[in-house]
Amino acid sequence: MSDKPQKPEGTPMGMSFERPIQELEARLSELESLSLRTGLDISEEIEALKKSVRSRTESIYKNLSAWETVSVARHADRPGAVDYIANILGDFIELHGDKVYGEDPAIVTGLATIKNRRFMLVAHRKGRTTKERLACNFGCAHPEGYRKALRKMKLAEKLRLPIVAMINTPGAYPGIGAEERGQAAAIAENILAMFYLRVPILVIVIGEGGSGGALGIGIGDRVLMLQYSYYSVISPEGCAAILWKDTERIPEAAEALKLTSSDLKELQVIDGVIPEPLGGAHRAPTVLMDEVKKTILKELDGLDRIPTEELLRRRRDRYRHLGALAGRFPTVAAGLR
Amino acid sequence: MSEQDKQDPALEDGEKLTETRFSRRGKKRDMPGGLWLKCENCGQMIYRKELEEKARVCPACEFHFTLPGRERIALVLDEGSWHERFTDIRALDRLQFNDSVPYLEKVKRAEERTRQTEALLCGTGAVLGREIVLAVLDFSFMGGSMGEVVGEKIALACELATELQRPLVIFTSSGGARMHEGVLSLMQMAKTCAALADFGDKGGFSVCVMTHPTTGGVTASFASVCDITLAEPGALIGFAGPRVIASTIKQELPPGFQRAEFLLEKGQLDRIVRRSDLKSVLSRLLDYAKGSKVEKSKH
Numbered sequence: 001m002s003d004k005p006q007k008p009e010g011t012p013m014g015m016s017f018e019r020p021i022q023e024l025e026a027r028l029s030e031l032e033s034l035s036l037r038t039g040l041d042i043s044e045e046i047e048a049l050k051k052s053v054r055s056r057t058e059s060i061y062k063n064l065s066a067w068e069t070v071s072v073a074r075h076a077d078r079p080g081a082v083d084y085i086a087n088i089l090g091d092f093i094e095l096h097g098d099k100v101y102g103e104d105p106a107i108v109t110g111l112a113t114i115k116n117r118r119f120m121l122v123a124h125r126k127g128r129t130t131k132e133r134l135a136c137n138f139g140c141a142h143p144e145g146y147r148k149a150l151r152k153m154k155l156a157e158k159l160r161l162p163i164v165a166m167i168n169t170p171g172a173y174p175g176i177g178a179e180e181r182g183q184a185a186a187i188a189e190n191i192l193a194m195f196y197l198r199v200p201i202l203v204i205v206i207g208e209g210g211s212g213g214a215l216g217i218g219i220g221d222r223v224l225m226l227q228y229s230y231y232s233v234i235s236p237e238g239c240a241a242i243l244w245k246d247t248e249r250i251p252e253a254a255e256a257l258k259l260t261s262s263d264l265k266e267l268q269v270i271d272g273v274i275p276e277p278l279g280g281a282h283r284a285p286t287v288l289m290d291e292v293k294k295t296i297l298k299e300l301d302g303l304d305r306i307p308t309e310e311l312l313r314r315r316r317d318r319y320r321h322l323g324a325l326a327g328r329f330p331t332v333a334a335g336l337r
Numbered sequence: 338m339s340e341q342d343k344q345d346p347a348l349e350d351g352e353k354l355t356e357t358r359f360s361r362r363g364k365k366r367d368m369p370g371g372l373w374l375k376c377e378n379c380g381q382m383i384y385r386k387e388l389e390e391k392a393r394v395c396p397a398c399e400f401h402f403t404l405p406g407r408e409r410i411a412l413v414l415d416e417g418s419w420h421e422r423f424t425d426i427r428a429l430d431r432l433q434f435n436d437s438v439p440y441l442e443k444v445k446r447a448e449e450r451t452r453q454t455e456a457l458l459c460g461t462g463a464v465l466g467r468e469i470v471l472a473v474l475d476f477s478f479m480g481g482s483m484g485e486v487v488g489e490k491i492a493l494a495c496e497l498a499t500e501l502q503r504p505l506v507i508f509t510s511s512g513g514a515r516m517h518e519g520v521l522s523l524m525q526m527a528k529t530c531a532a533l534a535d536f537g538d539k540g541g542f543s544v545c546v547m548t549h550p551t552t553g554g555v556t557a558s559f560a561s562v563c564d565i566t567l568a569e570p571g572a573l574i575g576f577a578g579p580r581v582i583a584s585t586i587k588q589e590l591p592p593g594f595q596r597a598e599f600l601l602e603k604g605q606l607d608r609i610v611r612r613s614d615l616k617s618v619l620s621r622l623l624d625y626a627k628g629s630k631v632e633k634s635k636h
Contacts, residue, residue: 172577174581174582174585175582175586176582176586176590176591176594179575179582179594179595180603181603182561182603182605183557183575183576184556184560184574184575184576185605187557187558187576188526188530188556188558188559188561191526191527191530191558191562192534192562195530195531211514211523211554212523212526212553212576215526216557218527219530231520232519232523233514233516233518233520233523233554239516243436244436256432256434256436256519257432257516257519257520258432258520259519259520263520264520267520267521269521315531316531316534316535317531319527319528319530319531320492320528320531320532320535322521322527
């Protein structure tokens with residue numbers, strides 16, 4: 001298991017709420033190494049400490065604020081596309097390029113297999129090392145990334161493979177080149193095209209669901225979120241800056257935006273929430289990834305059973321009457337739908 | 338930096354750069370009585386009445402000022418042909434969003450100021466005899482921002498156009514998604530595209546005219562995927578606002594960046610159309626759609 005406890009030093013920004021857990025975890029590892037070194041039997045103390053780590057983590061994570069959830073979603077050790085590819089896929093053939101302009105590593109696409117199930121994976125990629133992160137623009141894709149995604153999704157349609165999209169982006173890249181090459185149009189074209197794809201689409205928000213950059217690969221028949229991921233029209237930082245020009249009020253903005261998985265479930269924007277291990281995905285990545293793996297297999301099985309025409313009809317209706325607002329608005333003509 | 342760039346912070350908070358604020362802000366600099374105002378593009382002092390007579394196009398530099406929704410409708414449609422629809426759809430405050438002023442209070446104020454029920458005006462009308470469904474985003478209503486009502490009305494416009502077998506013409510001016518409706522406003526990007534997909538399947542023909550300014554979730558959804566995309570001269574059109582881009586890349590933006598002429602050069606627009614040519618270009622375009630499944634107009 002690669003699951004190792006967090007060290008108190010170098011607490012990532014916004015993760016200060018974890019400090020009590022980290023202190024307990026540090027003491028626990030001290031005791032454990034002490035017992036190893038000296039051969040002293042302090043197993044009772046160790047057990048007691050383990051219990052208190054657990055209960056402390058439980059109590060903190062039970063009352064996570066929206067802003068704390070955003071911090072967990074952005075945690076450096078949270079599994080990203082690269083980890084899922086390495087850990088849950090039996091086979092993966094990465095396919096690069098939009099074949100028009102360039103290769104954008106901020107979105108990874110390729111033919112993937114889990115057990116006896118083949119599909120097309122389309123995922124935002126943030127990278128692990130500093131070098132990778134820079135190359136991936138921290139998961140902020142350019143138009144060529146969205147166009148690559150569309151090209152591979154169309155290939156999936158041709159091969160009759162379902163599509164699994166993993167969302168994890170702070171947002172589409174705001175830059176000169178991105179605008180020159182039509183960032184807005186690239187996202188818009190993907191959204192429109194995904195309503196035509198004649199294969200099932202499963203969307204999972206695995207970390208950050210940053211606005212239009214997320215939606216650019218985010219139209220699906222089933223849309224799920226990991227428990228501590230978020231999905232929002234604007235970042236809490238952006239929202240606080242616009243409303244109050246005050247960084248102190250970022251947590252308030254996060255709360256107001258209703259961006260957590262439970263908020264989105266309640267608003268009926270998503271279909272389900274994948275629970276995370278105690279203390280978040282970064283504490284037990286393999287446990288979490290295994291859960292995601294099982295979910296993908298189960299969901300694709302379910303989507304398989306829906307005839308194509310009905311699948312497309314449902315997909316469009318899902319977004320046309322989003323949030324179960326059908327009936328509240330007038331209709332153009334009876335029997336139109 | 339041009340005068341326009343300085344106003345960009347407001348573009349994100351659609352509320353701030355309203356037409357009212359525009360003119361109020363203009364008034365301060367104006368000659369006594371507010372008879373004159375300064376062009377935001379070239380700085381020329383313009384006689385207000387002359388600007389209004391010229392459909393708000395600067396007589397000196399031809400800058401196309403943001404046009405209020407009703408003026409746009411009067412400019413584009415044949416007199417007396419406009420029938421507004423779906424005026425009874427009102428915003429819900431499903432997030433109970435409150436930043437000093439409750440969201441619904443802001444909506445109410447915008448309603449009172451603009452005397453219309455939302456940022457999108459939708460209805461039927463005719464352009465030189467060609468019957469269309471028209472949807473106009475009005476920047477003076479909360480920055481033309483797209484919440485559930487705007488998204489719903491775009492979708493209804495698509496369905497109305499399908500039902501009446503008419504082309505759909507959309508004018509945009511918008512700061513993007515309406516933040517106060519959170520992720521629900523984001524989802525309108527999907528809703529409008531889903532409706533356009535259905536409209537397209539039935540052979541519907543859509544034209545979008547992007548006017549100053551059109552940014553964010555509106556550009557990144559229905560506006561960009563209409564069959565034909567036009568823009569007015571000098572219009573700021575983009576995904577991210579210029580201020581966001583400048584602060585991300587920490588360098589000055591090239592002159593003309595994200596303007597209609599820039600987009601045309603980069604191959605992202607079908608045409609730029611001056612306000613004075615709009616009616617004639619639109620009517621000619623609409624004639625070309627007669628070969629599609631949309632029925633011939635009666636004229």
